[in-house]
Amino acid sequence: MTRKTAQTTQEILMADFQTLVNDTERLLAHTSSLAGEQADELREQxxxxxLKARETLQLTEASLRDRGQAAVEATEAYVQAKPWQSIGIAAGIGFIVGLLATRR
Incomplete structure (x- = not known):
């Protein structure tokens, strides 16, 4: 569920930035021919x-920060509850990384 929420948030963010890019391209293309009210309207859009893209980015950042903090807290709780298993897992991961590194 968290992955689906992150993917949806990422899709919204990308859509907002695509809209921003499209609006900016329109402004650049029409700046020379627009005068007065039309230019002001396009700039306002x-x-x-x-602003919408910035808000979405801030929400995404806050969400990622919260999930990261939750992961850190869960990891710390697990390590404190099961220190020997944690050492075994870390050693196993280190062994696998070492094997992969020496293959190249």
């Missing part, structure tokens, strides 16, 4: 898209 771009500003709104940028």
């Amino acid at each position: 771009i500003r709104e898209s940028l």
Whole structure:
């Protein structure tokens, strides 16, 4: 479920940035021919898209930070509850990484 939520958030973020890029490209293409109210309207649309993208980015950052903190706390609790198993797991992972590193 967490992976699905992260994927959905990433898709929303990418869509917001794509909209921002499209609006910016439109502004650049039309800047020379637009005057007054039309240019102001397009700039306002771009500003709104940028604000929305920033908000989504901040929400994503907060979500990732919270999940990272939860993972750290869960890992610490596991290591404190089962120190010998943790050492065994770490040694096993180190052994596998060492094998993979020497193959190359």
